Amino acid sequence: MTRTVGRPVVRGLVTSLQAYQFAGGIGSLGVAMLYYGVNPVVAALGFVNIILYGWTYTSLKRKHIINTWIGALVGAIPPLMGWAASSSLAMPGAWCLAGLLYAWQFPHFNALSHNIADQYKRAGYVMTAAENPKLNARVSLRYSLLMFPICFGLSYFEVTDWMFQFDSAIFNGWLSLLAYQFWKQQTINYAKGTIPTEEGLRLASIQAKKLFWASVWQLPAILILSMLHKKGQWDGILYHLGLKEASNK
Template sequence: MQRPLYSGIKIFNSSKGWLNVRFVSSVKEKQVVVEELPAWTKPLSCRPDPKLARRRREPNNSFRNSLSAYYELGKPKLTALVVLSAMSSYALAPAGGSLAELAFLTAGTTMCSAAANSINQGREPEFDRQMARTRTRPVASYRLTSKDAYTYAAIIGSAGVATLWYGTNGVVAALGAANIYLYGITYTSMKRTSIANTWVGAVVGAIPPLMGWATCSSLMAPQPWILAGMLYSWQFPHFMSLSYTIGEEYKRAGYQMAGWTNPQLASRVSLRHALAMFPLCFAAAYFGITDAYFTIDSSLLNGWLAWAAYKFWQQQRKNGSKNYARILFLVSVIHLPGILVLAMLHKKGQWDWVSSMF
């Protein structure tokens, strides 16, 4: 029997020291066995994308492409959802109604959200390149550098906080600054250390409704916290289903997400918070944010979300399939804008003029 042939290389990690990577080749069986490495020691990509490599060697400096890259740096779809939650909260507040105030809130929130997203991308390009959903981001695809992202975040973040301070008030400006720090620093740092990052991210998502309400009304009341609770709970079925669906990508990149570290927890949390949307919407009507009819309309959407979350939980327990996780994610994308639009349509007292005509 022939002896295996050994060859190896060493990889240095700042926290672990030198690691031996051993490749074992059996001449007789003509097989090669490569010892598995921990996620944090794996190469960035086994097969580099030639397009990304070309961009790294030959960066495109055209003004139009640079403008597009900075636009993408702010994650426009996510920012639009953040701004919608702030605007809808302002519209639901009893003292809201100034177009100038709304314009300052919208502009300031947009810039603060874009700044937070820019910091996030500037800190994670080497990990973003390992995931299909993030490898085309501006810094990950070498269209911008991390320094570009930080510079842009500093400029637009400062402008956003100043806009909120000037056009709304100090409370809103402080909340905007806190969101930049929580998302860009705290949440981004925790993504590679603990699954608790999702809970911190949910707090980040719950702050914009508080900003919208605080623009014209006091936060010393239950109403703004009910709206914040809606945004907080919604994020769990939305993100847990996503992290479960692409769990292998998160694992390869070294992100600690419940979707792959503890799938059962991910499905339970999704179902729990999907069901929490019912009492939160009932509370919105009870405390006078909306009229009573909102409980009927919202229950239809909440029932749809709860059904998808239940099927995700049930399927995950049985066979670990990802079919209903994908469905839950798509339902959640429709659910939140639907709930916010319905709440604005059912704002308390908004349709009193109709009854006064009869």
């Protein structure tokens, strides 16, 4: 594939065995550091993520489109690791944060894979963008919309204040609108009994690119806003500036 042709194993600079040995070594070292330097829960999550990505997800890429759903779990686990480093995973806010990262990966990756679907197919990878383009766009829209209730959950479970709902909705709405446009075009392209036209495919490609780049900016924006709207954040800042008295609670 064009996007991976320059990687060391592909170029023959490193053999597959050497890559495996190196990955096994640094993976084991990383899990050990997490176990002794943080706590067993974080280490366990790190170990699970290595297995999910290095074995389950990678193996499934040549077998079934469900690989993308498994791969999204890999992106959702790091926030849980960060949370577990200092708090309990029994807190619902941890799962809202993980859910945010999980949902985001579908509009991001599905849009990315749309324009290189043929490359995936030639390489022997079973991706939704190549196997079912209409489903690929529908999943992008579905998970873009899911970000609204997830952000609501962050406020409801007191990770963020309620103002977060207003400005996060701007970026979630932007992403959802572009995902809708992508889905709408693919619905037209792959309507029952319809063969996509060259113009229709061109428009879908444009919509996919717009959605991809929107996702690149949307996630950092949401995460920055969640930090700015962290519950009690401004109370603490105003207190330290001497502009507000300490709460008795």
